[in-house]
Amino acid sequence: xxxxxxxxxxxxxxxxxxxxxxxxxxxxxxxxxxxxxxxxxxxxxxxxxxxxxxxxxxxxxxxxxxxxxxxxxxxxxxxxxxxxxxxxxxxxxxxxxxxxxxxxxxxxxxxxxxxxxxxxxxxxxxxxxxxxxxxxxxxxxxxxxxxxxxxxxxxxxxxxxxxxxxxxxxxxxxxxxxxxxxxxxxxxxxxxxxxxxxxxxxxxxxxxxxxxxxxxxxxxxxxxxxxxxxxxxxxxxxxxxxxxxxxxxxxxxxxxxxxxxxxxxxxxxxxxxxxxxxxxxxxxxxxxxxxxxxxxxxxxxxxxxxxxxxxxxxxxxxxxxxxxxxxxxxxxxxxxxxxxxxxxxxxxxxxxxxxxxxxxxxxxxxxxxxxxxxxxxxxxxxxxxxxxxxxxxxxxxxxxxxxxxxxxxxxxxxxxxxxxxxxxxxxxxxxxxxxxxxxxxxxxxxxxxxxxxxxxxxxxxxxxxxxxxxxxxxxxxxxxxxxxxxxxxxxxxxxxxxxxxxxxxxxxxxxxxxxxxxxxxxxxxxxxxxxxxxxxxxxxxxxxxxxxxxxxxxxxxxxxxxxxxxxxxxxxxxxxxxxxxxxxxxxxxxxxxxxxxxxxxxxxxxxxxxxxxxxxxxxxxxxxxxxxxxxxxxxxxxxxxxxxxxxxxxxxxxxxxxxxxxxxxxxxxxxxxxxxxxxxxxxxxxxxxxx
Numbered sequence: 144x145x146x147x148x149x150x151x152x153x154x155x156x157x158x159x160x161x162x163x164x165x166x167x168x169x170x171x172x173x174x175x176x177x178x179x180x181x182x183x184x185x186x187x188x189x190x191x192x193x194x195x196x197x198x199x200x201x202x203x204x205x206x207x208x209x210x211x212x213x214x215x216x217x218x219x220x221x222x223x224x225x226x227x228x229x230x231x232x233x234x235x236x237x238x239x240x241x242x243x244x245x246x247x248x249x250x251x252x253x254x255x256x257x258x259x260x261x262x263x264x265x266x267x268x269x270x271x272x273x274x275x276x277x278x279x280x281x282x283x284x285x286x287x288x289x290x291x292x293x294x295x296x297x298x299x300x301x302x303x304x305x306x307x308x309x310x311x312x313x314x315x316x317x318x319x320x321x322x323x324x325x326x327x328x329x330x331x332x333x334x335x336x337x338x339x340x341x342x343x344x345x346x347x348x349x350x351x352x353x354x355x356x357x358x359x360x361x362x363x364x365x366x367x368x369x370x371x372x373x374x375x376x377x378x379x380x381x382x383x384x385x386x387x388x389x390x391x392x393x394x395x396x397x398x399x400x401x402x403x404x405x406x407x408x409x410x411x412x413x414x415x416x417x418x419x420x421x422x423x424x425x426x427x428x429x430x431x432x433x434x435x436x437x438x439x440x441x442x443x444x445x446x447x448x449x450x451x452x453x454x455x456x457x458x459x460x461x462x463x464x465x466x467x468x469x470x471x472x473x474x475x476x477x478x479x480x481x482x483x484x485x486x487x488x489x490x491x492x493x494x495x496x497x498x499x500x501x502x503x504x505x506x507x508x509x510x511x512x513x514x515x516x517x518x519x520x521x522x523x524x525x526x527x528x529x530x531x532x533x534x535x536x537x538x539x540x541x542x543x544x545x546x547x548x549x550x551x552x553x554x555x556x557x558x559x560x561x562x563x564x565x566x567x568x569x570x571x572x573x574x575x576x577x578x579x580x581x582x583x584x585x586x587x588x589x590x591x592x593x594x595x596x597x598x599x600x601x602x603x604x605x606x607x608x609x610x611x612x613x614x615x616x617x618x619x620x621x622x623x624x625x626x627x628x629x630x631x632x633x634x635x636x637x638x639x640x641x642x643x644x645x646x647x648x649x650x651x652x653x654x655x656x657x658x659x660x661x662x663x664x665x666x667x668x669x670x671x672x673x674x675x676x677x678x679x680x681x682x683x684x685x686x687x688x689x690x691x692x693x694x695x696x697x698x699x700x701x702x703x704x705x706x707x708x709x710x711x712x713x714x715x716x717x718x719x720x721x722x723x724x725x726x727x728x729x730x731x732x733x734x735x736x737x738x739x740x741x742x743x744x745x746x747x748x749x750x751x752x753x754x755x756x757x758x759x760x761x762x763x764x765x766x767x768x769x770x771x772x773x774x775x776x777x778x779x780x781x782x783x784x785x786x787x788x789x790x791x792x793x794x795x796x797x798x799x800x801x802x803x804x805x806x807x808x809x810x811x812x813x814x815x816x817x818x819x820x821x822x823x824x825x826x827x828x829x830x831x832x833x834x
Contacts, residue, residue, distance in 0.1 A: 148441055149418045151510045153467070155221040155236045157264070158246035159254035160807070163276040163399050164223070167246055168209075170405040171220060174330075175211035208465065208496045208512060216413045219512045223260075231574035231591070235452040235523060235539045237263050239467035239512065242416030243271040244408070249283035249309070249396070253291040255745045255807045261296045266540075270386050272393045272411050278306050279313045279398040289394060301355045303382065303393045304407065305348050307341055316396050316404060317345045319352055320378050327403040356381040359390050379414060386415045387422075419510030425469045427526070427534035430482050437534050439470035443508040447471030447479070449527045450536045451518070454571045460501075462570075463494065464518040466527060469536070473513070474506045480530035483538075484520040487530065491517025523573045541573045543621075544589035545740035545786055545810050548596050549614030550603070551586065557609055561586065564607035568599060575599060589619050591810070618787040620824065621738040621813050622689045623698045627652045630729035631705075634721035644712035645721035647678060648705035651729055653698065656812075659683065660700040670706040674718040678703060681722030690727050691735050692828040697813070701726075737821040738813040740786040746796070747779055748804035755799040756780060763788035764817075783811055 156164045172178045211218045221240060223233045237243070243264050247257060264271055275288050285306050292300040304316040307324065315326035317337055322345065326333045337345050353373060357364040360381040366373045385391045393415055397404015419441035427448060429435035439448040453465040477490045494501040494514040507513045521527065524538035552561045565577040565588065576589045590596045593616055603609045629650040636643040647670070654660055661679040670678070679701075686696040708718075744765070748756055753770070757780070760767060765784035772778055784792075789808065796804055816824070 148443075148508070148510045149420050150216045151219070151418050152216055152412055152416055153219045153221075153239065153241045153419070153510065153512055154244060154412055154416060155223055155233075155240040155242075155269075156244045156246060157223045157233055157236070157260040159248070159251065159256040159260075162246045162248040162251065162254075162257070164246050166399045167244070167274065167276065167405065167408070168220060170399050170402060171218075171409060172209065172211060174405055174409065175213050175218070177209065177211045208514075210495050213409045213413060218409075218412065221512075231539075231541060231572065233260055234263055234542070237267045237269055238537075238539050239450060239452045240269060241419055241422050241510075242412070243269045244412065244416075245271050245273045245392075247273060247275050247288050247292070248280075249275050249277045249285060249288060250280050252284075252288045253295045255743065255809055258295060259809055261298075268389060270389055270415075270417055272386065272395065272408075272415055273300065274404070274408055275394060275396040276399050278309055278396050279311065279401055279403075281310050283309045283313070285309065285396055292392070292394070299355065299391045300394050301352055301382075301391045302348055302396075303352065303411070304395045304404075305341075305344060306396045307338065313398060313403070316407070317341060317348075318407065319345065319349045320375055320382070322349060325404075325407060327401075327406075329402055332406045352378065352382075355391060356385065359385050359388075383415050387417045419469075425536065427536050430533050430535050437532075439534070441509045442470060443472045445470035445509065446529045446532050447473065447527075448529075448534060448536065449473070449479075450538075451521045451523060451525045451527060452539060454521075454523060455514075456567050456571060460492070460494075460516050462518065463496075463501075463514040463516055464521050465496070465512065465514050468507060468509055468511050468513070470509050471529070472506060472508050478530070479527040480533060481521050481525050481527055482533050482535050483522075483525040486520040488518050488521060488527065490515055522570060539573070542591065542810060543740075543813070544574065544576050544591065544619050546592055546596060546616050547587050547589035547619045548600075548616045549585045550588055550600070551612045551614075553610040553612060557611075560607070561603070561609050561611065564603055564609050567607075568602065585614075616790070618740060620692070620694045620740075620816075621697045622691055622694045622735055623655075623696060623738055623815075624651060624653050624730070624733035624735055626732075626734045628729045628733045629704065630725050630732075632721060632725035632728055634717055634724060636717075642712040643714065643717040643720070644709035645674075645714075645717040646707040647703065647718070647721050647725050649678075649682075649722065649725050649729075650702040650704050651726070651733055652700040652702065654700040655698055657700070658698060659686065661703075662700065663703045665703055665705065670703070670708055670718070671713075674708065674713065674715065675703070677715045677718035678722040681719035682726055684719070685723035685726040689735065690730050692737065692825045694737070694828075696730075696735075697738065737816040737824060739816045739820075741783050741811050741814045742786050742789060742808040743811040744782050744784050744789075744806060744808045745779055746782075746804055746806045747777060748800055749777055752800040752804055753778060753780075756796070756804065759795060759799055760784060763792075764820075784808075785814075785816075786810075 156168055158164050208221050211220060221236045223236050275285055277283060289300050292298055303319050306316050307314040317324050324335045324337045353367055357367045363373055363377060363381055382393055386393055395408055395411055424438040424440045427437045427439055439445055448470045449466040449468045451464050451466050455463045457463050475490055475493055479488045481488055493504050493507055495504050496514050526536045528534050552558050568575055569577055574591050579586050600613055603611055631648045633646045663675050682701050689696045746756055757767060760782055763784050765782050767780055767782040769781050770778050796806055
């Protein structure tokens with residue numbers, strides 16, 4: 144168990160792909176003594192990137208957790224992926240951490256995934272500090288990154304360090320709190336007086352900190368106005384308070400690959416990022432009365448409450464369930480209640496995780512992040528608590544799958560093996576889905592992007608040893624309605640004995656952007672209360688596969704207006720079938736339309752290729768939102784393009800720009816498809832189904 148909750152830091156490292164997150168994490172492990180040597184992403188030796196697929200590609204795919212110590216503080220560190228296909232890993236990590244280190248490339252600045260991660264952190268109100276990495280790279284510009292953070296992220300960025308030089312002249316940094324120059328060797332930090340050529344810039348930057356803090360701290364404001372000396376301790380205290388309250392973002396700099404700036408970054412983590420006690424009580428809901436709330440304080444003496452945020456299938460110990468303990472104490476053999484599944488779980492073994500290594504412990508306390516072995520029913524987002532005081536903690540938002548692919552076992556003897564492997568992968572990753580299509584007799588897998596599915600296929604072959612054939616990726620469409628319609632449907636089926644009877648009058652309304660919604664305005668007055676959930680269940684089942692093209696139907700509000708029942712022949716199944724058929728009967732009368740996933744795309748390009756790129760985007764049914772100067776001679780184009788038009792875009796972009804432009808994309812939202820395109824897709828879908 145952690146020595147003291149106030150000396151615990153649960154932090155995540157997050158950023159755009161290739162900003163240097165894992166490189167920073169590896170240096171943190173080296174300087175905290177977890178590793179004796181530094182692992183690198185480019186040679187496949189990074190501790191945090193231990194999956195075979197990560198080592199082959201040199202990128203982070205799954206968030207990895209590790210425990211380290213620095214100056215008497217316990218740091219639980221989660222290294223997250225930067226690629227948009229694995230955004231669920233960032234989402235679930237941010238749900239359980241208390242503070243975040245946002246890494247920015249000194250050359251690339253604020254990039255698309257930087258914005259996505261920042262917005263996710265805003266949603267969970269995670270305090271953060273920023274680290275501007277790669278200050279030794281050609282084109283590095285610290286002040287430009289600060290400007291971009293304020294402009295595109297809307298944050299109050301306050302540099303607490305400034306670099307001494309840049310690019311090949313990067314020597315180290317100036318600590319603006321201590322007002323000392325910091326230089327670095329392979330393992331050590333050297334503290335000296337500030338060189339004369341940086342003295343004026345350091346003084347101005349120090350004054351900037353004081354002025355920014357004076358806006359929020361009365362003691363500093365008074366001392367500043369009265370021209371009294373402001374101590375280093377006062378500045379640290381104010382920086383900590385304002386960071387935790389999300390009023391400012393302290394910014395540091397360095398070059399992680401060259402071991403420059405990591406020790407001061409670790410100091411900033413323990414000085415400015417919060418402990419669980421700083422975050423305070425977590426709010427939980429009553430599982431039976433949604434309006435009723437409870438609080439759970441970060442104390443070992445409180446009733447137990449924890450959230451499961453990640454599952455891993457370990458070949459040696461079986462399934463590991465990662466949990467964040469918000470309150471109470473956990474011991475081996477303890478019985479826990481899973482509120483979401485209404486099941487009791489018994490804790491087998493408790494592990495403190497060190498990436499792919501693990502250390503078995505007998506107990507864990509409030510604020511800690513540990514892995515459990517022995518959980519049978521628990522999945523991502525489930526609450527574990529004391530059965531006598533059941534609660535539900537805020538779950539984890541799972542983005543929709545936007546791309547799908549057909550997979551077929553090479554022979555019939557591997558069919559069951561494929562099913563078992565897919566079930567395990569679905570449990571691990573809530574953004575991955577798999578189902579068997581009875582009409583086409585094919586297994587369909589769907590996920591967040593081409594790379595996401597590529598990794599899944601790799602794991603099926605290498606990790607689960609299932610030989611499979613793979614079809615080309617295709618887009619996962621949705622359908623919705625555009626007109627309101629009220630349907631009166633009676634389900635009557637007479638057999639020799641008891642028959643089936645159910646009668647519903649349901650009004651279907653468009654519900655843009657709000658998903659499925661079921662409302663009973665009869666308040667159980669015409670249909671017995673026990674059958675109301677059956678009606679909702681039937682509607683949900685019917686919307687999984689539409690009559691138009693067989694895609695899931697979204698954004699529909701279903702209002703139960705009237706109905707009747709039979710005291711003998713009515714049943715749960717009768718009302719399910721009645722509601723489903725009511726929807727199917729009404730569907731074509733509600734002007735259904737196809738919805739396609741649209742991606743937010745950012746292209747970085749030299750000026751001379753702007754015309755080629757804009758023409759190509761227009762050809763792909765895309766629209767450009769804005770263009771902005773990236774650096775001299777280069778621009779960034781922000782736009783929106785339907786996912787189905789993005790296949791092969793990397794090759795096309797290379798061709799039209801002689802390989803000098805690059806792009807990134809992330810899911811934006813589902814949008815209505817043009818009528819001509821819809822007719823084409825529906826015809827193809829029906830042909831494939833009939834074939």
